[in-house]
Amino acid sequence: MTLQGLPNGNELIDDPREENPTPMAQPTEELETIILNEEFPDRWVKIGTNLDPDLRRQFVDFLRQHAEVFAWSYDDMPGISPDVISHKLSISPAHKPVRQKRRSYDAERYEAMRAKVDKLKAIGFFREATYPVWLANSVMVRKARGGWRMC
Incomplete structure (x- = not known):
C-alpha cells in the first residue's frame, strides 16, 4: 500500500486510491x-x-x-442531554462558507441515508437544522461487512 505524507511531513496516511485497504x-x-x-x-x-x-x-x-x-441499540439511548455530549461546527469567521453542489446518489444509498436519519431523528439524537448559505453533502462509505456508514 502506498503511504502519502501529510503537508506537515510528520504523519503518514493510507492512500485511499489503493485497491487493497489496510487489513482490519x-x-x-x-x-x-x-x-x-x-x-x-x-x-x-x-x-x-x-x-x-x-x-x-x-x-x-x-x-x-x-x-x-x-446500549444494545439506539433506542436504548434516548434523550441524551446536550450537557453530556454535543457537536457543533467550529467555523472560523474569517473563512467564507462554501455551498457544495448537491450530489445525487443511487437508490440504495438514498435508502440507507433515509433509514439512518429517520432512526436518529425518532430517538432525538439530532434535529433538523437549515443553513441557507452553507451545505455539505453526506458521504456514504461501504462497510467492510456490508451495509453503509454515513459520514
Whole structure:
C-alpha cells in the first residue's frame, strides 16, 4: 500500500486510491461469546479465553449484573442531554462558507441515508437544522461487512 505524507511531513496516511485497504485489526487471542441475559440472546459480549478461570467467573458475573449499562441499540439511548455530549461546527469567521453542489446518489444509498436519519431523528439524537448559505453533502462509505456508514 502506498503511504502519502501529510503537508506537515510528520504523519503518514493510507492512500485511499489503493485497491487493497489496510487489513482490519484482529484479536491477539481466541475469544468466546458470553450471553449476558438468557431472555435476550442477542445481547452478548466477547471475552478472551486466556483469562484465569476465577477471574473469568468474576468478570462474567460482573458483566451480567451490570448488563443494563450497555446500549444494545439506539433506542436504548434516548434523550441524551446536550450537557453530556454535543457537536457543533467550529467555523472560523474569517473563512467564507462554501455551498457544495448537491450530489445525487443511487437508490440504495438514498435508502440507507433515509433509514439512518429517520432512526436518529425518532430517538432525538439530532434535529433538523437549515443553513441557507452553507451545505455539505453526506458521504456514504461501504462497510467492510456490508451495509453503509454515513459520514
